[in-house]
Amino acid sequence: MTRKPDAAKLTVDALMAIQPVIPVVTVDRSEDAEPLGAALVGAGLRVIELVMRTEAAAEAIRRMSGIEGAIVGAGTVLSPTDFDVAMKAGARFIVTPGLSSFIVEGARAAGVPILPGVCTATEIMTGLSLGLDRFKFFPAEQAGGPAMLKALHGPFGHVKFCPTGGVTERTAPDYLALPNVAVVGGGWITPKALVDAKDWEKIADLAKTAAGLKR
Ligand code: 3PG
Numbered sequence: 480m481t482r483k484p485d486a487a488k489l490t491v492d493a494l495m496a497i498q499p500v501i502p503v504v505t506v507d508r509s510e511d512a513e514p515l516g517a518a519l520v521g522a523g524l525r526v527i528e529l530v531m532r533t534e535a536a537a538e539a540i541r542r543m544s545g546i547e548g549a550i551v552g553a554g555t556v557l558s559p560t561d562f563d564v565a566m567k568a569g570a571r572f573i574v575t576p577g578l579s580s581f582i583v584e585g586a587r588a589a590g591v592p593i594l595p596g597v598c599t600a601t602e603i604m605t606g607l608s609l610g611l612d613r614f615k616f617f618p619a620e621q622a623g624g625p626a627m628l629k630a631l632h633g634p635f636g637h638v639k640f641c642p643t644g645g646v647t648e649r650t651a652p653d654y655l656a657l658p659n660v661a662v663v664g665g666g667w668i669t670p671k672a673l674v675d676a677k678d679w680e681k682i683a684d685l686a687k688t689a690a691g692l693k694r
Pocket of ligand 1: 503617643644645646664665666667
């Protein structure tokens with residue numbers, strides 16, 4: 480598909496600076512992509528991570544990307560096939576739960592920002608050796624939460640994270656207050672029950688609150 484002209488210029492830092500929270504979205508029915516995306520973008524959450532966990536994911540990326548102002552990326556990219564499918568669907572950025580050098584190289588070659596997941600000092604050092612210093616910190620709550628990020632800030636002062644996994648509206652401010660957290664990711668804005676009920680209004684309310692969080 481034709482990529483938007485500014486697609487190549489999107490850096491990972493620019494991506495992380497746009498809003499305090501990146502919604503992590505699962506779409507089971509591709510026809511939900513437009514109303515769901517419109518609710519998020521309308522509430523101020525333009526950057527949306529859509530996870531490659533359902534049959535509908537690629538078509539949903541395609542449809543959501545058509546919304547004015549939306550910057551839709553693919554999450555849960557686990558394999559070269561996922562990566563190819565996501566890129567063909569028009570994903571503007573890539574998120575992986577762990578660190579795959581193959582996918583990192585693919586994203587670099589394609590000129591799209593990537594946020595690979597890490598949760599240990601060793602994984603961060605592997606990422607540094609691949610030329611990266613921006614990561615998803617996953618699974619954030621289970622891997623030690625804000626206390627772990629504070630500890631990692633010592634040796635890795637120049638590294639910035641997007642903590643994701645178990646973060647909530649209540650705990651997001653604790654992460655956003657840290658100097659090494661640029662943005663947080665979370666599924667709390669689009670819970671399955673609300674998506675299944677097509678309650679776009681309630682999702683827009685949750686998105687507005689998330690968009691208003693301070694960092
Ligand atoms: C995930 O992998 O599902 C994301 O990290 C989001 O996690 P969350 O739903 O706990 O916010």
